[in-house]
Amino acid sequence: MLKLTFLGTSAGMPTKQRNVTALAIECLNPYLMGSSRQQDSNQHTNQNNNQHINQYINQHKSQNKKSRPWLLIDCGEGTQHQLLHTKLSLHQLAVICITHVHGDHCYGLPGLLASAAMSGRQEPLTLIAPKAIETLLEAFTLTTELYLPFAINFMVIEDLLSEQDGKITICLNKQHQLDIDITPLSHRVASHAFGVTQKISHRILNTDKLKSEGIPASALWGRLQQGEDVCTEDGQQLLSVDYVQNEQQRTRIVVAGDNDRPNLLSDAVKCADLLIHEATYTHEILIKIQAKNPDFDPMHSSAQLVGKFAQNIGLKNLILTHFSARYQSFDNPNSRTPNMADIRLDAESAYQGNLWLAADFAQYMVDGTADLIDDKDNNRVQYLGSARDDK
Ligand SMILES: [Zn+2]
Ligand SMILES: [Zn+2]
Secondary structure (H helix, E strand, O other), rough: EEEEEEEEOEEEOOOOOOOOOOOEEEOOOOHOOOOOHHHHHHHHOOOHHHHHHHHHHHHHOOOOHHHHHHEEEEEEEOOHHHHHHHHEEEEEEEEEEEOOOOHHHHHOOHHHHHHHHHHHOOOOOOEEEHHHHHHHHHHEEEEOOOOOOOOEEEHHHHHHHHHOOEEEEEEEEEOOOEEEEEEEEOOOOOEEEEEEEEEEEEEEEHHHHHHHHOOOOHHHHHHHHOOOOEOOOOOOOOOOOOEEEEEEEEEEEEOOOOOOOOOHHHOOOOOEEEEEEEEOHHHHHHHHHHHHOOOEEEEEEEEHHHHHHHHHHHEEEEEEOEOOOOOOOOOOOOOOOEEEEHHHHHHHHOOEEEEEEEOOOEEEEEEEEEEEOOOOOOOOOEEEEHHHHHO
16 A cells, blocks of 8 residues: 655656655555454455545554554655645655656655754665666765765665666565566656565464364464464364465556656556656647757646557556646636646546546555456545645
8 A cells, every 4th residue: 555645746856846756665564564464354345445445544553663664756845845834754764766867857866865964863764776876876975075874775666677677676565565667768868667665574363263163362362363274272283374365465567767658658557556756747838849849848748648658558546746847736617727637637538547647746546456456446545635734
């Protein structure tokens, strides 16, 4: 289960309503949020997913912050200021991924790292980025006395692509793992998409079976669930394997950097619950910009291009972001001022799935699939509201 907070949704430069690109992804473990998931699995229920997500939203508030590590994808200038309006802490930041070297995606990085240092962070940090970002940070270290009291595990995207097929696994703990995969995109500089797959394994205890066999609830149940074979007071041997099933919950999202060819993501989105992609302009404006200056193609996507791709590939959930500053944040199809309705209608002209246009501080919950539950038809994504109102 992944909770998204958009920290910046503007292309190129900030506006009063939108900062430049950054996205926080919190990794929640539904199994640490009470026992309802366990009961769901035992009964193989197919309950309404909104109800299901709401349950976890309420429960996740009590989940220990340390068990909610988060990733940051891109770090435009001012990202650390945006973070101050949320509950996210730099101490729980586990991984930073940078899609490409354009300033609206990385100029916030040195400041954010310096603030993490000043706030006393000591835990190592994984940074997945183009090689040039390493050079940038070295220059900051050399010229501005930037000193980081924590280790940076720098993973160079170019090396990962050539040596590891662009795939990395990060273990957050024994049961909780993140697989990150990288897809090269098409843009004026090398740009990339990050596929983030969260896998959480959990042992489900078959309490119905235990009850039907007359074995009362006791500490033995817990030991069985932990994989231990036990002996009851009346000498009965119970094998863990007879009462416990392993369930894995899998949630996958794909977050693309700047890109003018969405179909490069065909493989990446195949089993994804959600795609987050830039839609800098409407298709009409994109064509005008390309025609006006044929020698300088900004190499961005229109909302319609992304919508077409998502429709053709059968993608159920799509969030668009990275909007040109020419579009005001309100949504009014009757207004003469370019606004979000233009982008929305452009996408809707090609796409019939679930569509959201991101705003700064907008939060979404993405719920994946658990392999023991038959809930294929449920909605995977729910809009939660603004992080600024998240008390
Ligand atoms: Zn950009
Ligand atoms: Zn760019």
